[in-house]
Amino acid sequence: MMNCCFCFDRQGLNPIAFVLLIVACHLPDHFTVMAQEVERESKHRENYIQIAAETIPIRYEDESLSRQLRDLIAADLADVAAYVQKFELEELKEPVRLALNLEDRVTHVTHRLRLGKALEWYPAAIEQSFGLLCKKGDVIYFIITKSLSNTYIRFLDDNRENQEVLLGARSSLKTFLDTINRPDLLRDIIKDETRTKKLFYFHGGGRWTHFSYYQENIAALQQLTYRYPSIFAFSLQIGSGKEEPGNTVVFCRPVITSKTDPDYYDTYPPLAYSNGNWYICVSNLP
Amino acid sequence: MKNGKKNAMRSMILLCSLGFWFSALQIALSDPITGSAADKGGQPANTKSDGNATQVNKVYAKNEDEVWQEDKVYRLFDTAFTDGVAIKAELTTTPKPPDFEWILTPPTGSGATIDSPGDLITSLTDIDVPGIYKLQARCSTADEGKTLSIIILKVEFDPTKVNARNLTHADDNFPAYMKCIAVRYNESEKLDLKDYLKISPPDISFSDINNHLFWSVDNQGKMNSTILDYSDNDEAGQPDLGEIFDYRVDLSFGDASNVIDRLIVVIYSPDTESSFANWYADNYDLTWLGELPDVYSTLGSSNTDPEPANCDPDCWENDIDVLGGTNYYHHDASFGMRSDKTPGGHGHQACYDNSTPGKIITSGISAGTADRSHYSKILGADSHMNVDVKPFIWAMQLDGNPIEAPTVPTNLPRPMMHFGLSLNRYLSRRPPRTASQVTAGNCCDTAYCNTHP
Numbered sequence: 001m002m003n004c005c006f007c008f009d010r011q012g013l014n015p016i017a018f019v020l021l022i023v024a025c026h027l028p029d030h031f032t033v034m035a036q037e038v039e040r041e042s043k044h045r046e047n048y049i050q051i052a053a054e055t056i057p058i059r060y061e062d063e064s065l066s067r068q069l070r071d072l073i074a075a076d077l078a079d080v081a082a083y084v085q086k087f088e089l090e091e092l093k094e095p096v097r098l099a100l101n102l103e104d105r106v107t108h109v110t111h112r113l114r115l116g117k118a119l120e121w122y123p124a125a126i127e128q129s130f131g132l133l134c135k136k137g138d139v140i141y142f143i144i145t146k147s148l149s150n151t152y153i154r155f156l157d158d159n160r161e162n163q164e165v166l167l168g169a170r171s172s173l174k175t176f177l178d179t180i181n182r183p184d185l186l187r188d189i190i191k192d193e194t195r196t197k198k199l200f201y202f203h204g205g206g207r208w209t210h211f212s213y214y215q216e217n218i219a220a221l222q223q224l225t226y227r228y229p230s231i232f233a234f235s236l237q238i239g240s241g242k243e244e245p246g247n248t249v250v251f252c253r254p255v256i257t258s259k260t261d262p263d264y265y266d267t268y269p270p271l272a273y274s275n276g277n278w279y280i281c282v283s284n285l286p
Numbered sequence: 287m288k289n290g291k292k293n294a295m296r297s298m299i300l301l302c303s304l305g306f307w308f309s310a311l312q313i314a315l316s317d318p319i320t321g322s323a324a325d326k327g328g329q330p331a332n333t334k335s336d337g338n339a340t341q342v343n344k345v346y347a348k349n350e351d352e353v354w355q356e357d358k359v360y361r362l363f364d365t366a367f368t369d370g371v372a373i374k375a376e377l378t379t380t381p382k383p384p385d386f387e388w389i390l391t392p393p394t395g396s397g398a399t400i401d402s403p404g405d406l407i408t409s410l411t412d413i414d415v416p417g418i419y420k421l422q423a424r425c426s427t428a429d430e431g432k433t434l435s436i437i438i439l440k441v442e443f444d445p446t447k448v449n450a451r452n453l454t455h456a457d458d459n460f461p462a463y464m465k466c467i468a469v470r471y472n473e474s475e476k477l478d479l480k481d482y483l484k485i486s487p488p489d490i491s492f493s494d495i496n497n498h499l500f501w502s503v504d505n506q507g508k509m510n511s512t513i514l515d516y517s518d519n520d521e522a523g524q525p526d527l528g529e530i531f532d533y534r535v536d537l538s539f540g541d542a543s544n545v546i547d548r549l550i551v552v553i554y555s556p557d558t559e560s561s562f563a564n565w566y567a568d569n570y571d572l573t574w575l576g577e578l579p580d581v582y583s584t585l586g587s588s589n590t591d592p593e594p595a596n597c598d599p600d601c602w603e604n605d606i607d608v609l610g611g612t613n614y615y616h617h618d619a620s621f622g623m624r625s626d627k628t629p630g631g632h633g634h635q636a637c638y639d640n641s642t643p644g645k646i647i648t649s650g651i652s653a654g655t656a657d658r659s660h661y662s663k664i665l666g667a668d669s670h671m672n673v674d675v676k677p678f679i680w681a682m683q684l685d686g687n688p689i690e691a692p693t694v695p696t697n698l699p700r701p702m703m704h705f706g707l708s709l710n711r712y713l714s715r716r717p718p719r720t721a722s723q724v725t726a727g728n729c730c731d732t733a734y735c736n737t738h739p
Contacts, residue, residue: 220666285661
């Protein structure tokens with residue numbers, strides 16, 4: 001991932017800068033172009049989404065979307081599509097007319113992806129709008145409806161004032177996930193009480209009194225995988241935990257799957273980002 | 287009039303044919319909607335000449351909006367009507383017939399009578415039930431006078447179809463809503479609210495009064511129909527497991543400001559229903575409860591840990607959770623204690639009231655409950671969240687509580703309003719286990735306390 005030390009105006013409510021930063025921070029290295037260069041690129045460079053080994057060209061119903069926003073949406077959807085192992089096409093009984101005739105005479109939504117249980121991994125905000133397709137002959141197009149792109153725009157707009165902390169959190173999440181998703185690293189960490197305890201953030205309650213509680217959870221964690229999340233999995237809150245009272249904390253609710261049970265998925269416990277570090281969030285439950 | 291404390295009257299006037307002596311008779315009722323007192327001084331309407339008599343065929347008032355149907359006047363039931371309700375009945379002809387009288391026929395079960403009959407104002411007493419009260423004007427020269435049906439109406443969300451609030455809390459952000467329902471998500475994404483109405487008397491149909499009902503959802507103004515359409519609530523199709531759509535429905539009569547009943551509607555996921563049913567079925571074996579330690583009957587002085595530091599084993603954790611009546615999982619409990627983990631991985635929670643020291647709450651929604659999975663188990667299918675907390679949230683939703691767990695579910699976003707069948711079922715599987723108690727300052731019986739660090 002590239003370094004995300006762009007300058008931007010905190011008070012200036014600059015959504016384009018925010019989008020650029022998110023895109024830049026998120027995209028793989030071969031996409032790491034400078035923001036200015038991205039601006040100059042054609043809107044018509046094709047986006048694709050890869051779903052279960054199929055590479056599908058994307059068409060945007062809102063053709064006025066900027067290049068940057070297109071890239072952001074495509075990259076974010078790619079993240080949540082990355083774990084789909086298989087899918088089926090479901091033909092709609094009645095094709096849904098799009099607002100505009102898009103490139104390649106894409107005029108209707110004719111099919112949708114049937115993802116089964118995997119769909120439950122998707123954030124509610126995009127669940128219904130994800131996987132709409134237009135099939136023309138042998139070619140399938142992945143349609144990003146205006147409703148879906150507007151959902152992204154609203155999210156970015158809602159979080160504009162917290163872009164700095166959100167960006168910092170998002171950019172460092174992958175490193176944290178790379179740690180907690182690797183059983184070999186966890187087996188190493190669990191031997192060290194200090195390192196083990198540093199993986200947990202206690203929100204609304206005190207720390208556990210017995211080290212065995214930490215160990216048992218680390219043992220369970222070795223069987224699980226936190227999936228890299230969509231941006232919709234992020235939310236901000238003022239921390240009320242004993243550790244970080246009053247601090248702005250970023251919470252993230254990725255999908256958690258099991259390394260041994262293909263039917264298991266979960267979204268609890270969430271992760272928490274505070275003072276530049278990610279943790280597994282321990283809530284004071286009833 | 288006897289009922290002078292009541293909202294006074296507006297006019298609803300009836301001219302009826304009563305033969306020779308009666309050329310016209312006016313009956314005016316209190317405003318069926320507001321009960322306000324202004325006499326609007328109505329004029330005869332829709333009259334036709336028939337020889338010497340004047341036939342009057344329509345109940346009317348000067349304010350034509352108040353004329354709903356001929357010969358019928360509606361008024362919302364009010365329990366204060368038992369004290370008396372004024373009916374204005376005015377004979378407009380002169381000379382007045384000497385043997386003129388009013389005859390009241392109340393509905394079955396009502397002992398309503400005419401009080402202070404007169405040719406100008408009549409007061410009825412003991413209007414004690416919704417129903418059709420027939421008021422007839424008679425005199426010796428007419429066999430039967432015109433009859434006016436005074437329909438004392440009660441419209442409400444049917445108590446047999448919706449849940450009545452049985453939980454209140456100072457922090458409640460919708461205290462005026464006394465009823466709720468939980469409705470399984472349906473693919474039509476529509477809910478006909480009139481199906482939940484009860485209209486009394488039963489002789490009156492919904493269509494009789496439909497034009498006078500106003501429906502509003504989430505204060506979004508008047509609805510065009512009784513259909514609650516929840517399709518546009520959600521960009522994500524149906525609610526997922528543990529998710530709901532919730533609405534506040536206001537039912538008004540006459541005008542939008544006259545709210546006569548309110549209802550919280552919770553649309554829950556079909557997955558919630560099946561998951562809770564499966565959980566309930568799977569958790570019939572309660573032998574694990576035997577591992578849980580005795581509870582302390584009170585907290586220590588100043589609401590501190592009642593367990594002495596030298597107890598071995600130390601069954602309960604030292605920290606007292608200060609719930610302060612604002613952790614809505616336990617409704618209005620003030621303090622909580624948690625046990626250490628038992629050998630089977632279970633846990634115990636005890637909740638205390640706001641006494642000093644806090645006294646244990648042994649039953650009800652505020653009591654602490656047994657935990658199949660100790661609270662410290664946060665990861666995996668057998669986590670405390672999955673086996674204890676989520677089923678509680680499902681049960682709340684199935685009972686009609688408009689509550690979802692937030693991202694960090696340390697607390698519920700609002701207090702519960704109904705403790706119903708599903709929450710009772712939950713508590714049958716995760717009961718407050720408070721029969722065996724130990725007093726503050728003593729150690730738990732080591733024969734029973736087998737928690738381990």
